[in-house]
Amino acid sequence: MGDHQITTDDAWVPDACTLPTAERPLRLAEFDQFFADSVRAVDRPSAQHLRLRLAGTAQVEQMARDLTARESSCCTFFTFQLSRPEPGALALDVRVPAAHVDVLDGVADRAASATGTR
Template sequence: MSDHHIATDDAWVPEACTLPTAERPLRLAEFDQFFADAVRGLDRLSAQHLRLHLDGGTQVEEAARDLTARESSCCSFFTFDLSRPDGDSLSLDVRVPATHVDVLDALTKRAESVRNVQ
């Protein structure tokens, strides 16, 4: 049985998520807004590792830290690492264990599709 559910709007929500069902559409909207506003590029480094290249602004860093902290609290299988490779850029590495690659696949597709709508 799969560990994530794809809704009719192609939203990714893993069954392992402990976020209350009523709050999930709001979190998805937050991720969509973050992808649209902050993500400048992405690389799938491996099946279990996605790197998002972000706008380097301070507000983006604060938003990324807040969003990933809240997501980690309900979907503990995610590992998020935010770094500044240089003074002007910001990267967000998203890793999952092998058992949750399908969730990372869905998140990657969501980030790509939201970015392409702009």
Template structure:
């Protein structure tokens, strides 16, 4: 299987993702909703590392853990780390290997474009 990306307008999912194709639009919608509701900012720490600054609410942390656990099970190239630097802050670090930098680029762009739309 190649690692080319699905070319639909709303998708940045590589072919290597094990999520069934029919479920991908639903997962993308979940990410969009999460980005819109929870993301407050982003830092690109390196080509392979994105840090999302999230709303610090407890339900946001639960949602982030749930969504990233499910995403890790189908797209094993992602590494997600959730941290709470202080009581009111929450970060989500997303890392990928060099072969998937383009997926991280698309994820970062999507997170910020959805966030800006709110």
């Protein structure tokens, strides 16, 4: 686990998210910890597309699958795709429709902040 500061400011979370408000700080903290521990680089191929380059371990892959499955169930506008672009590498592509670019901006900012790549 990293020693970064976890913030629970969810002002960028849209009304379309059906996760109960009381559970949002915990989910944000889970993502912040995942970003700090697992993300190696943050790329933004387009306004609607974020690519997170992850540590390539099986544990990171399982954590990514678990988090993205839970997030997809409450925020259906996200599309997550996990891939292995080369041996030992793992990438998580996150896409949103144009109406939710501001949400992807929030995710990108949190990932960059947690990894120190801002």
